[in-house]
Amino acid sequence: MRADLAVIGLGHSGLPLARAAVTAGISTIGYDPDQRTVTELSSGRPPGDGSVSAAELRRMHAGGFRAVGDPAQLGRARTAVICVDTPLGPDRTLDLSPVRTAAHLLASRLRPRTTVILESTVYPGSTEEFLRTALEEGSGLRAGRDFHLAYAPSRLDPGSRAHGYGYANTPKVIGGLTPACTEAAAAFYGRLTDKVVRARGPREAETTQLLETNYRQINIALINEMAVFCHDIGVDVWDVIRCAETKPFGFQAFRPGPGVGGHSVPIDPNHLSYPSRSLGYPLRMVELAQEVNARMPRYVCQRAAELLNEHGKSARGARVLLLGITYKADLADQEGAPASEIASRLRDLGAQLSFHDPYVFHWQAAGRPVPRADALYEAAADADLTVLLQQHRTYDMQGLAAKAQLLLDTRGASPTGAAHRL
Template identity: 40%
Template structure:
């Protein structure tokens, strides 16, 4: 519904500015989601003002430097030099923009409950400077109802009213860092408005930058869409992780099974097992849905079971490492163990929720001497809930031969698998990364699949 109190002139003015790219866009949170959005809108001719509470990020961006592996410093310099992008930590400058996109973290709390502190704090910051006629869009992954029940009250605290004085919408981020096939400018954007006019404005904004906008009837539908997408993936990964345990016991190679199954041209989509879930979305979103379902008196047993399976995988890997070392006459305590890969997926520098980091901590807790090698992660960043602090070790024949065990946690293309197999005495492969190299070898294998 369109409020009778809404100023139609302000609506038409903003709509026109969004359509002809003359509006100024503010992006709050300049990380793996926010920075690609900055590049997307600046590339379409919008003037973009980026906000972040981390002053070191702002300084680096203003100097033309990138801190994200798949976005080069040359691209950041081009944004800055083109005059379409400025970064700042001064939130009073929110008054300068016409549309505000919120791209802040939404992690889990200590008891796997939603932690919306960043969304709330951002809403409070916006609320202090919000002016009439602005459009606010939340992109952070969250549960259905967050935009309306959590963000809106913070924005309205100063007296302005959503749907009358300002516009509000939700559009879930769909970033896949490091994926060369998809980028912010090629992925369809789902958009749900708080009201009809908010939805129209959000559609106009994204419609100026992406090839397809998918409008839905409410913020809640758009929020639920994101939760569905990642819960679908989490459940299917849990299924294949459980099948890996079954096939492992039966002496069947799960990766060979998947390769065979995916030749079916219909009714099957390949998912792959691993040492656990990583990234900001898949390990988190199902727990957001489970939490909000509980508030409605419902228990999502299927999703909760999938979560139990996935969160148990790092411990399964440690059990495999322990057993393999025992067979070699060694204990985990005192053993030198090199973890290959710190990022949560191949060929990126993103360590958010990475199972590799959890594996390092579990091994350290058991007394192992742990090191890691990752060409994309020179040093482990500070991570919420993690205490391990290490720097990457360059791979060499000497380094590999000095280890009691090499644990493959991430299958980066940059790794030389032949070098690794030749100079390692024991390899634990959680990703099926060595299959091709092993197929070309003869004799007994020193690789354990986990």
């Protein structure tokens, strides 16, 4: 059966795209090389990252969505969108091998007049110099003449009530290889969103994502550094933010925390996947933001040890309860969450750890299991120190502050004076 859309990569960005397409009445298949993912989705089990719920998955199936593991199905789609993850490697450069694999699978089955769109996080220039080359060499077709090629950065805000994994109220940026490519991609996304924004080309669209991601990281780094500074001089950073955000221009409020997680990572484009394109100099603001945010887990552990010491206890042998181990509130997704590093560092100090999270029932930090506290208030009362790492809506911070012997709140969620805040 021919499909209007093939989504390649059924992860945190691919599944929401497929859901939006099915909702819009577009015949959709989803391909993933992981057979376990295909099997679970086909049987109605939603992913643990919360990108679609069980009810949404049921509606997708009712709308005709199929998860497939056979790449032969890709040749039957009029539009193919590549949404595979591109994680950071050990040297903090993007691993584009999943895009290469997807391109090779698609190229051998690519038909004339197909529209191919890349949504994965890549370096500026990757659509033209990386994806285009792989598709043309594998298919014998020419991008911009025989098939359309474009880049459209993924824009998702997991857990947000206003935007979340939705498409309709989030403008979609599109940059095509040619004006005709842009219009072909715009025609597709125009069925999913209220507004399509046309970039001058794929490089501009790719760099838009680069700017948006680095903007978030840099501003989080600024407020994290302010939090450390304010603590050192005895100023309530949360009150400072409350006051500053009343300014109606020139300021956007960000909140400090124990670290930065999520699928969007700060990208420094001076290290490209092709060495001949290296710029030879760093983006200094991005590097500094990475450095500031990367040291927050260590700072949280330092504050924890200091609090225990101030109350006549040593970190060695102390019972420490960690609350909320996911990267974002009210989600089960642990991608990049700082909780794992914090747990490892506290464990190195000799602390006896336990955790609670309403969305996570089994957890390992650095390959070692951490026991889960099923009775939240009893565990907080028993622990020498309770550390809030993520503020899920189910947590009653006033009640927890009353029960806990000692509470370190890294999210500023507790009432003023009820806990020690970051």
